[in-house]
Amino acid sequence: AGERLYSTSTIGFATMRIGDNLLVRPYAAFPHPNFLAYSLSFSSIYLLYLFPMFRRKYLFGIAFGIIQIGILVTFSRVLILLYLCWLAYFLFKNLFPSVILIRQLAEKNPNKILHSVQDDKKKWMSILGVLGIGLLSFVYGLLYRDRFLDLLTRPRDLLFRVESIQAAFEIIKSNWLIGTGLNNYFYYMIDIQKNFSPVFLQPPHNIFVLILLQTGILGLILFATFLFQTVFRLFTNLKTAEGFSRRFFQATMAVLIVTLVSGVFDHFILTVQQGQLLGAVLIGLAWSSVERE
DSSP states (O other), rough: OOOOOOTTTTTTEEEEEETTEEEEEEOOSOOOHHHHHHHHHHHHHHHHGEEEEEESSHHHHHHHHHHHHHHHHOHHHHHHHHHHHHHHHHHHHHOOOHHHHHHHHHHHHHHHHHHHHOOOOOHHHHHHHHHHHHHHHHHHHHHHHHHHHHHOOOHHHHHHHHHHHHHHHHHHHSSSTTOOOOTOOOHHHHHTTTTOSSSOOOOOOOOOHHHHHHHHHHHHHHHHHHHHHHHHHHHHHHHHOOTHHHHHHHHHHHHHHHHHHTTOOHHHHHHHHHHHHHHHHHHHHEEEEEEEE
16 A cells, blocks of 8 residues: 565664564655644644534544544654644643533532533533543653653654765855755765765755755745745734634644744655645645635
8 A cells, every 4th residue: 555565684674672572664655754633733733723613523523533643553653742732732722621620610600610521511522521631642752752762762763964064064164155955965975984884875954954955055045035924924824814714724724833943853745755745735825715614
């Protein structure tokens, strides 16, 4: 079904160590587990913001639950952390009435609690949702804490990212104005690759450094200008939009923030074909006009 054949001994595939076991992270039909986590996060954010538009809420619940499990089993440290931070923000901002209900519980006022439950069951659903996500995250952290703590005990991935960025800046020093050209990174790595790594043939895990490397300072300025215009366009739409349109642009802004922050630690949005396509879709959504109410 589109998934490649690989094992823990296949060079270049993402693995992780849980206890004494070396495991291959799930790829599905995607080029890398990190991009799989990003794609699922992309879908999940839009699902939550557009939840009021769903007529059959149980279908939303099933889809959302499956996506949450999918995100967790990718074991993508950066994407999972970013997604949980966004989810905490979303729950706090949009489900704030549940905080009021918790306060009423603390004050032990049964009449207010009963009246609140009868008038707005969403408050109770909000509390259950927050507790469920919190419990799931806690159990997940206990079971797979080695995956997130190995940066301290076995910081191989972290050191590789730092070294790849250092190597990129060595090349940038002599190509700072217009860069090396698109997809020419490995050609310029010939002289320093032997001192870097004979196995890990990857560009720097930072989209901003990668843009500077390939297009120089001129390309980085153009990219920053276009990015600023895109964010400004989104803010303008958010000020005037209402109803469905406002929720749509809120989701787009959230996904854009996740994309840019994850881009500080990975490069898939620029170097992977699926990432380029999804990035183009995101930019198109940011510049779109939505009239539905």
